[in-house]
Amino acid sequence: MISTLTGSVAHVGLDRVVVEVGGVGFTVFATPATAAAQRVGGEARLSTSLVVREDSLTLFGFATGDERDLFEKVQTVSGVGPRLALAMLAVLDPPTLRLAVASGDVRTLTKVPGIGKKGAERIVLELRDKIAEPEAVGAASAAAPTPQPEAARRDPVREALVGLGWNARQADGAIDAVLARDGEQTSVPALLKAALRELGR
Template sequence: MISTLTGTVHHVGLDRVVVEVGGVGLTVHTTPSTAAAAHLGRESRLSTSLVVREDSLTLFGFGTPEERDLFELVQTVSGVGPRLALAMLAVLDPASLRLAVASGDVRTLTKVPGIGKKGAERLVLELRDKIAEPEAVGTGGDVARPTAAPEATRRDPVREALVGLGWNARQAESAIDAVLAREGDDVISVPALLKASLRELGR
């Protein structure tokens, strides 16, 4: 099992990064927030989980061991695979996910695409005794904003990332439209637009 990965970042996408380790570039699937924290040419250290299938080896990376551990824990629930587990952590930060499960907050859990009421109830039933309720749910601090990108340049990759996380194209477009109408050029980068669209879809 590959538990951590440290190397130079050679590519940053919305939901993946390529990290070079020992001359080999490894594609690591991430949440949008983890990808946004990576910087080209800089060293990155990720907590990782390797998912082995008959025809593939897929590496998932996270900014903290807690995120990785939650990613692996939720997959112990029937019907939850790596893609859905990653979507949970894209929509809900670890503290919010723990709180939702521990408190039986089905409504919050169903904000994740692919999780219906029955699926949320199953998550609560199977994980409530295994997951610790956080003392408080924190919020991230502000980060420096990059130079604004044209709307078309921002819209296409964000739509693709949202569809990849499980929403349909119409839902993705509606969320992007709502964010741009409300915040306009305040959302000036692709990662910022993606984060704001995720918040919109989670309302």
């Protein structure tokens, strides 16, 4: 099992990063927010989960160990594979996901593209007694991001939202709402998270 991966970032895509470790490049699939937080040439430290199939080995990466643990836990539900589990964490942060499951909030769970009412009810039924509160973990303070031109922020966020299942009109509407409210200081990861919250209303 590969639990963490630390190395130089060689490539950043919408839903993946390539991390070089000891001369080997590992493709790591991630949520759009996690991928957008990486910088080519910088160092990445990701909590990871290796999904083994008969014909493939796929590595998924997360900003925190709690995200990785939830990713693995939700896959114990019948019908939930790694791609849907990743989409859940792209739309709902860990505290929101835990609260939705614990409280039986089907409406919140169905905000994830690919999860219908029956699927959400099954997730609640199978996970309600299994999801515990995360352990308190100290977080290092991050430096303030450098403002980017609007197009440089809008385009990757729009592509990420469309890739998660919303149409272009919905994506543009959410981005416009966030930019009108929060202005030009919003980074790509922050814009994506805010747009996801906007779409979840």
